[in-house]
Every structure is written in structure tokens, then in C-alpha cells.
Amino acid sequence: MTRTQAAVDKRRLILDAAVRVFARQGFHTCRVSDIADEARVAYGLVYHYFKSKDEILDTLFLERWDILLRAITEVDATEIPPREKLYAIAGFIVDSYRHDPELMKVIIVEVTRAANTFGRTHLPQIRQAYIQIAAIVDRAQRERIFRNDVTPDFAAMAFYGAVEQVLTGWIFSLLPVGDREYEDAKTLIVETICGGLERVEG
Amino acid sequence: MTRTQAAVDKRRLILDAAVRVFARQGFHTCRVSDIADEARVAYGLVYHYFKSKDEILDTLFLERWDILLRAITEVDATEIPPREKLYAIAGFIVDSYRHDPELMKVIIVEVTRAANTFGRTHLPQIRQAYIQIAAIVDRAQRERIFRNDVTPDFAAMAFYGAVEQVLTGWIFSLLPVGDREYEDAKTLIVETICGGLERVEG
DNA sequence: TCCGGGATTGACTGACCAGTCAATCTGTAC
DNA sequence: GTACAGATTGACTGGTCAGTCAATCCCGGA
Numbered sequence: 001m002t003r004t005q006a007a008v009d010k011r012r013l014i015l016d017a018a019v020r021v022f023a024r025q026g027f028h029t030c031r032v033s034d035i036a037d038e039a040r041v042a043y044g045l046v047y048h049y050f051k052s053k054d055e056i057l058d059t060l061f062l063e064r065w066d067i068l069l070r071a072i073t074e075v076d077a078t079e080i081p082p083r084e085k086l087y088a089i090a091g092f093i094v095d096s097y098r099h100d101p102e103l104m105k106v107i108i109v110e111v112t113r114a115a116n117t118f119g120r121t122h123l124p125q126i127r128q129a130y131i132q133i134a135a136i137v138d139r140a141q142r143e144r145i146f147r148n149d150v151t152p153d154f155a156a157m158a159f160y161g162a163v164e165q166v167l168t169g170w171i172f173s174l175l176p177v178g179d180r181e182y183e184d185a186k187t188l189i190v191e192t193i194c195g196g197l198e199r200v201e202g
Numbered sequence: 203m204t205r206t207q208a209a210v211d212k213r214r215l216i217l218d219a220a221v222r223v224f225a226r227q228g229f230h231t232c233r234v235s236d237i238a239d240e241a242r243v244a245y246g247l248v249y250h251y252f253k254s255k256d257e258i259l260d261t262l263f264l265e266r267w268d269i270l271l272r273a274i275t276e277v278d279a280t281e282i283p284p285r286e287k288l289y290a291i292a293g294f295i296v297d298s299y300r301h302d303p304e305l306m307k308v309i310i311v312e313v314t315r316a317a318n319t320f321g322r323t324h325l326p327q328i329r330q331a332y333i334q335i336a337a338i339v340d341r342a343q344r345e346r347i348f349r350n351d352v353t354p355d356f357a358a359m360a361f362y363g364a365v366e367q368v369l370t371g372w373i374f375s376l377l378p379v380g381d382r383e384y385e386d387a388k389t390l391i392v393e394t395i396c397g398g399l400e401r402v403e404g
Numbered sequence: 405t406c407c408g409g410g411a412t413t414g415a416c417t418g419a420c421c422a423g424t425c426a427a428t429c430t431g432t433a434c
Numbered sequence: 435g436t437a438c439a440g441a442t443t444g445a446c447t448g449g450t451c452a453g454t455c456a457a458t459c460c461c462g463g464a
Contacts, residue, residue, distance in 0.1 A: 010441085026318035028230065031421060042443040047423065083400065113315040115374060116228035127376060137399065146399045150390050157371050158364035158394045165363025166356070172317060174329060175355060188352050192360045196398025197339065197348045198285065212411085233451065244413040249453065 011049045014039045018056045023102035027057055027110045027118075057118060061111045064103060065125050068092070072132045082140035083194045089133065090163055091186045097167055098182050105171050108164060130156045146194075159193050213251045216241045220258045225304035229259055229312045229320075259320060263313045266305060267327050270294070274334045284342035285396045291335065292365050293388045299369055300384050307373050310366060332358045348396075361395050 017039035021030050032053050036043045050056050075088045097104040111118040112126055119126065134156035140146035146155075166185055169175035219241035223232050234255050238245045252258050277290045299306040313320040314328055321328065336358035342348035348357075368387055371377035 028319070032423080033421085044423095044425085044444065045442055048441070051423095053422065109317045113317060115311045115315060115370060117230070120374075123374060123376075130376065140399075144401060147397075147401045150394055150399060153371075153377060154368070154387070154390050155394060155399055157367045157377065158391065161363040161365075161367025161370075162360035163363075164367070165359045168317060168363075169355075169359050172322075172325060174325075174332065175359065185356070188356050189360065192352055192357060192398075193394065194398050194400045195349075196394075196396050196400075197342075197352060197357055198396045198398075199346060199349045200402065234453085235451085246414065246453095246455085247412055250411070253453095255452065 010041070010045070014041060014046055014049055015056065015060060017041075019060060019100075019103050019106055022057065022060075022106040022110060027053075027106075054118075057106070057110060058121070060103065061107055061118065061122060062125070064096075064107055065122070065129075068096070069125075069128055069132065072129060076132060076136055082136055082143075082145055083190060085136050086133075086159060086194065087186060087190045090159075090189045093163055093167070094182050094186050097170065098179070101171075104167065108167055109171065112164065113168070130160060133159055155193075159189075162189055162193060212243070212247070216243060216248055216251055217258065217262060219243075221262060221302075221305050221308055224259065224262075224308040224312060229255075229308075256320075259308070259312060260323070262305065263309055263320065263324060264327070266298070266309055267324070267331075270298070271327075271330055271334065274331060278334060278338050284338055284345075284347055285392060287338050288335075288361060288396065289388060289392045292361075292391045295365055295369070296384050296388050299372065300381070303373075306369065310369055311373065314366065315370070332362060335361055357395075361391075364391055364395060 014035065018035045021034050021038050024030075025034065032046055033043050035056070036046050039046075046056075050059070071092045072089055075085050075092070078085075080088075111122055113119065130153070134152035137146060137150075137152040137155040137159075141148040141152065166175065166189060170177050170181075175181070216237065220237045223236050223240050226232075227236065234248055235245050237258070238248050241248075248258075252261070273294045274291055277287050277294075280287070282290075313324055315321065332355070336354035339348060339352075339354040339357040339361075343350040343354065368377065368391060372379045372383075377383070
């Protein structure tokens with residue numbers, strides 16, 4: 001292994017340790033030394049790879065959010081009905097949580113819901129997700145599949161808000177967790193937002 | 203004015219100043235001296251009325267959340283269709299924001315969405331709101347007005363998540379604000395969650 | 405008028421912790 | 435084998451601020 005590869009690995013080691021520490025203790029409550037200890041690395045090395053504690057969280061968020069934005073773009077590019085697009089997006093987010101709950105917890109708790117700190121810093125990135133979801137709704141309205149009396153911006157907020165709230169429910173044990181629940185959730189979110197809670201007579 | 207009344211006023215003065223400071227700077231970013239300055243009161247007096255900085259935010263949250271929980275209980279007690287119950291709840295929250303946006307910003311940003319700090323402390327209170335909303339959905343399902351393939355817990359999360367996301371949108375200028383928008387929002391949230399985004403043929 | 409006690413003041417302290425830095429180590433190139 | 439550069443170490447520093455406290459003020463009763 002070259003020196004460069006070793007350095008990449010060490011950087012990753014620190015990022016992964018940070019995920020565990022942030023998920024366990026929270027960003028503001030943990031010390032940089034906790035991250036160093038978790039990574040079994042000297043305190044100073046953290047500052048060799050990152051210029052500040054903030055930059056670690058920024059890196060974790062941006063890496064993951066970029067993947068989400070690409071996924072949404074990709075979904076929107078396919079020729080499937082809008083309901084299936086929303087299902088795919090909800091599914092992607094739910095699967096992200098299933099695959100790495102600690103990372104998703106950190107991203108949601110410390111960034112997207114932390115409106116006054118990192119949420120504000122990354123508002124443009126976060127907003128981009130809303131914009132892309134709104135674009136899907138807008139297209140569905142033009143195709144007369146979705147009703148047009150709910151503005152796309154608004155629908156995007158409701159959809160994203162519902163998804164994030166469900167993840168928050170899992171994170172804080174307000175909703176039961178498990179593979180079954182995760183699969184059900186994908187359907188239920190889309191059924192609620194697209195189909196509505198009311199029974200349709202007939 | 204008696205001494206006691208004066209004390210009550212001073213306490214209120216500090217709480218109101220804290221709302222402005224928390225809304226402007228955020229709880230973690232502001233110093234206790236900022237609150238004292240805003241209230242035009244000596245630093246030490248804050249500690250005469252409150253035992254810690256945290257207690258100030260706790261007080262603000264609990265005061266307001268209690269009002270919300272009572273409002274939901276009251277709505278549920280009336281004999282109106284479930285859709286109107288949800289409209290009344292969304293309306294109450296939206297009107298709370300219209301009446302005192304700074305306070306609602308503080309409650310949402312610093313407590314209900316601050317899952318790792320105050321959100322955790324007040325989880326039982328916050329959960330109570332979900333439970334009461336879920337009860338409304340449950341009853342609507344028994345009355346065969348709402349479909350029963352979406353669990354009440356889940357529906358409550360989706361509904362509350364949508365409402366909170368819309369408020370967050372206003373707070374951070376992601377959605378246009380104004381009296382018209384506030385009124386529209388009440389209808390749109392309920393239309394989205396109860397009626398669904400999809401057009402109904404016929 | 406005088407006294408007691410709650411209201412009010414703001415300087416001070418003690419703890420905490422992000423970030424720095426000089427020293428040391430280690431792999432690589434020649 | 436030697437020298438260089440980047441990797442690694444962890445003790446230390448500087449600034450921040452929540453909370454304390456002793457002193458002072460002032461209202462209301464006797």
C-alpha cells in the first residue's frame with residue numbers, strides 16, 4: 001500500500017469514527033478527542049486531515065447528500081409514473097437509513113434538522129432536494145396526473161417533511177423499526193401523500 | 203403595583219427578551235449576557251428568576267406546547283369530520299406562527315427539531331402531540347372515513363411532519379410568507395394529507 | 405423614620421475544549 | 435546508508451461563558 005492510499009484510509013477511518021461518535025453523543029456534545037479515541041488515532045492527526053471539527057461533519061453531509069441528489073435526478077430522468085418516482089425517492093432514503101442508520105441519524109439530526117447551525121450552512125444543498133422533488137410534482141401536474149391546486153413547492157415540502165419525520169420516528173424510537181417496517185414505510189408514505197388518508201368511495 | 207406583580211413582569215420581560223435573542227442568534231450561539239442586555243437587566247438577575255440558561259428555553263417551550271396539546275384535545279372533543287379536525291390543528295399551528303413567529307421559530311428550531319438536545323428532553327411532551335393526532339386518525343378509520351391500511355402512528359407522523367416542514371420553509375424563506383400564504387397553507391396541508399396529490403378521475 | 409428582605413447589580417471564577425505546534429517517527433527514493 | 439517529506443504524536447494555550455456571590459438598592463411595613 002502506498003503512502004497516499006494509507007492516508008486515504010486514515011482519513012476514512014476518522015470519518016467513520018466521527019459518524020459513530022456523532023450518532024452516539026451528538027456533534028455539539030462530543031469532543032474532538034472522542035473522535036480521535038474512537039479512531040484510535042492521536043488527537044493532532046484529526047487536524048492533519050481536517051481543518052476543523054465542523055469540516056468533518058460538512059464532509060460527511062456533503063458526501064451523502066450528493067448521492068441523494070444524484071439519485072433524485074436519476075429517478076426523475078426515468079419514464080415512470082410520478083407516484084413511482086416518489087416511491088423510488090422515499091425508497092432510496094429509507095434504504096439509506098437501513099444501510100447506515102448512524103450516518104443518516106447524523107445527517108438528519110445534526111444537519112437537515114439543525115436549522116440554526118449546519119442546516120443553515122447547507123441550506124442551498126438541502127433546498128436543491130426540494131427543488132428537484134417540486135420539479136417532479138410540477139411535471140405530474142402538467143401531465144394532469146396530479147391535481148394542480150397544490151403548489152409544487154408546497155407538495156415537495158409535505159412529501160419531504162413526511163419522509164424525514166418518519167426517519168426521525170425511527171431514530172428516536174417513536175415508530176417501530178425493522179425490515180418489514182422499512183418496506184411498509186415506503187408504500188405508506190407514498191400512499192398517504194399521493195392517495196390521501198381518506199377512503200375513496202366505490 | 204405590588205412587589206410580586208413587579209417580579210412576575212420582570213420574569214416575563216426576561217422570557218420575552220430570550221425569545222427575541224434565541225430567534226435572532228440561536229440558543230447555543232447566544233450568551234446569557236445577550237438575553238440580559240436585550241431585557242435591559244443585569245446579568246445576575248437572569249439567575250434570580252431562572253436557575254439556568256436551559257430553564258429559560260424549557261419554560262418557553264412548555265408554556266407554548268401545553269397550549270398546543272390543549273388545543274388538540276379540544277379539537278378532538280368536538281363532533282366534526284376528521285378532515286376538519288386536522289384542518290383545525292394545522293390552522294392552530296399556522297396561526298400560532300402568524301401571531302408570534304419568533305416564538306414558534308424558537309420552539310421548532312431549538313426544541314422540536316433539535317432532536318439531540320432539547321428535543322430529547324421534551325420527547326414525552328412532543329410525543330403526546332403525535333399520540334393525540336394518531337387518536338384522531340384511529341377514530342376516523344373506525345368510522346370508515348379514513349382508509350385503514352395506513353397506521354394511525356404513521357399518519358400522525360406524516361401529518362405533523364408536513365406541518366412542521368412548511369413552518370420551517372417559512373422560517374428559512376424556502377416558501378413565500380404572508381397572510382394569504384398562511385391561509386392557503388392550512389387548506390393545502392389538509393388537502394394533501396387527506397385528499398392526496400393525485401387527481402381523482404370523474 | 406427605620407428596618408428587613410427580596411430585587412438588582414456586575415465583577416469574578418472555574419471548567420471546558422477547539423485548535424496549535426514542535427518533536428518524533430517512518431516509508432521511500434537515490 | 436542517508437536524507438527528505440509527509441504522517442503521527444500529545445502537551446499546551448487562549449478564549450469563551452455559564453454560573454456564583456458579595457455588595458447594594460429600594461419597597462413596604464411598623
